[in-house]
Amino acid sequence: MSRIPHSLRSPAAVIGFALLFLQILLILFAPLLSPYSPVEADALASLQPPSAAHWFGTDITGMDVFSRVIYATRINLLISVVSVAVAFLIGVPLGLFIGYYKGIVSSLVMRLFDFIQAFPIFVLGMALVAVMGQEIWNVAIVLAILFTPVFARLIRAEVLSLRERPFVAAARCSGASDLHIMFGHLLLNALLPAMVQVSISIGMAILLTAGLSFIGAGVRMPVPEWGLMVSSGAQQMILGVWWVSLFPGLAIVFSVLCFALLGDVIRDLLDPTKTRRAVSTSTDIIPGIGGPL
Template sequence: MKPLFSLRGRANATLIVGLALLALQIVLIVFAPVIAPHSPIDADPSNILKPPSWHYWFGTDVSGMDILSRVIYATRINLLISVTAVAIAFAIGVPIGLFIGYYRNLLSTLVMRVFDFIQSFPVFVIGMALVSVMGQEIWNVAIVLAVLFIPMFARLIRAEVLSLRDRPFISAAVCSGATDTAIMFRHILPNAITPAIVQISISIGMAILLTAGLSFVGAGVRMPTPEWGLMVANGAQQMILGVWWAALFPGLAIIVSVLTFAILGDAVKRLSDPVTRGKS
């Protein structure tokens, strides 16, 4: 007799919740001009620090800008930076990990030492340094985050390749005359890609936090661009005066967005786990 809630059933339920939260954010991204009640960048000095009301649901900030509208538009900015960064890191890191895992030579060792050097620094510190050098633009932040995430994907793929390259089915492919390229991309990569796919969702959540953190300390995007971390930084300065709404609502947006991708990552991990599939 199967349990009332199987492991696969719980994974599916988690996936549905994650997809629902993701769908909400996609709606905000696509229909932001329709949903947002006010301009996200137009300041109104006559409405500075207004508390939440029927006219300003989330209140206004120190510049008189509508917080709800800025939170909605910031979904575009934060997810654009995060998804772009992770997509670039995945596209570059996976092939690199495949090659350095399959070929054991001086170049592979050199690449690993470069990754060791990058990962030896605190992620936030090196992120601030690179953004400061490149400039505080949206695409520069995305590129910096991609550089920081490339070693993560490369190491994941390399670890899987190292465990697969000496398997009997690879030896059989070699004996059948398959080229190195065919072995890597037809036989090894399909069996090694799952951990990297699971890592995509988790990395997007990390990228959202890093983007918000860089903006919070003044090293990310600049005003008046609507961005959650930047809004929290501006609102935090007013909290001592009792203006709680300026930092609360963008902070909640960060929590919901990161939670969304954490849930999706957990669901994908559960569904790709052979134990979960076996107990469904």
């Protein structure tokens, strides 16, 4: 137990990994855990309250809420993880280049990012999905477009603060190429904020996906998706039908909480100031390389 990092033994880490493990189980074993089809309606079972037959009740079309919540885990996490992964893979190298090379190209890219981020993210996402179509992959592409500037700006800011450091000058003097300096030295030092942002962005992507579906701009019925389920039950809540919206709403809360907690854990694990306490602050260290240049 003593060899396990303290950050992994904290209550936040335990809760975060437990929620992540639960979601992975739901994704992998959804057909085994779901007692009903998530897309088959049964008019005779419309709006039944939670019971032994339907643990989370049924919605207005008679579809089982419990089964739809389980299958929606696949849809929401698929969209969120894919979109953030694409944004990370595009934004990180892009931010690295525009941070290392100064010029008109870097300025044009930054102005493009300013233009994208000048719009309210929810409004821009809604407009892009309306143009591209309400399909699962289109929603993922739109979210990737929205999150790419976030990762690019994070990496650029780190590179700008590192490119004039002594270890970069030493690498140039040793004959290292620009690509080697960027990917062998600068990227390793600049990745920490982006790695933490991955977990936070997945939570934000879950909220955006649910929000777009809630207003009818995301995926369409009968696809099981948490925001769409909350929307379908919102009109019945005033009539006392609380279960249709409550359970998918709780699923959103716990899923976002999971990735928020994991973001803090990743930050603590990767923070070089905590893993290299014996190193003098006056020495330039490249995390992952093993020592000063």
